[in-house]
Amino acid sequence: MNQFISKEASLQLLRNIESSSFPFVYDYEKHRMLIMDEQGNDLIYFRLPIVLPPPSQAEDQVNYVILLVQSGNCAMGYFENGLNLDHKVFRSYMVRKKQGKSQIKHLKTKGKSRAGSRVRLGETVEFFENINERLQEYFEEHEINRIAMSCSKILIPYLFNSKVSTPFDKRDDRIFKIPKHVHTPIYEVMMDVHKFLLKGELVYEAVHQAIIDELVDEDMKLR
Template sequence: MPQNNLNLFHVPLEELFDTVKSKFPQYVYDFKKHVVLLNNDLHETEAFIRLPLHMSLEDDLTVKTAEAKVLYVSIESGHAAICVMEGTHNVYHTTFSAYMTRKKQGFSQIKYLKKKGKSRAGSRVRLASTMEFFENINTTLTELLETYRVDRIGINCNATLVPFLHQSKVACPFEKKDQRLYKIPLHIPQSNYTHLHATIKKLMAPVLFYDDENQTRIKLEMGL
């Protein structure tokens, strides 16, 4: 993983793409990660550009739309935030919370159940709350996907919680391998609207990533 990054918010996207095509003709657009790989003549990746998720592209970097609809979902134990963006405009957001954490120990009921079972009353209450938590999330996601024609789904969810999202009594409206899925590449400190929206704002600008060994060449070729 490249150690250095440079925000390219000041560079017009058309100009940026023209430079990529001219200086790195072996480039590859990776739809899943929504990045442009800057490859040399040996097809070795020397750097990559993380692109704004509201920009929908063809493989040849032709912009299909700058107003893509993106559903963002951030889930952690006991907290979740959902947001729908049309381009750079927030058109919907909501949050969820549930009693899922054992107060003294501070870890989630899900992890506790794997160790101790669910015989105690408190455990059963937290488990019921957990089930309702994911049912409410999936109900909202279903309604949103019926309301908006979403181009991408940006998700931040701990691997421990993913099975609960997809095994809820209320079915998750997208599959684990849905082609629209995009793993949010930034750490979200807490799954609330404030932190999710701050993350979305960071993802609105293209960012160049590169290693020290390629720094001089990359910056020279990119005109930076």
């Protein structure tokens, strides 16, 4: 079962988990609490809203970047405590019209390219340079606590090997891979992803409903 809950309810649930008798651990990479049985088996997953800091930290606010990248499309933004203070959308001619395949994938299967392909590759290079330039601005102007990313594996090397360097390493601990399918990145899609990240999410089997009932206060709204 999956249940989404508000930031306020998530904060109360977090406190209830920490004061309960159930064993638990916090998974920083996935920003979630794991509630376990006495043998250490995972029973319930509770993803925290992105605006809540890790339980061991006491930041007054959480600053974060959302970065969504697909072939020829990128939507990105800088957020503070749930407010989008800046955003940018990039588009590039990276897709071969007939095959509907990105030029990067084409090169991996077909080798050398012709004039049209070179144009697409040139735009691909500029595409990632533009992304990293905007990222650099965010990281120079703000302290970034988390980096919420959705980027296909085939594009990761192009992001991190761009002539304009990415202001964080691909192994940066702050990277949070968005646990949700992302449609073609545009501003509206980014804001839909943001709404998802602002909510807490409980994931559990029906057999563990009694544990949920014990942890959730009567006045807490699961929605």
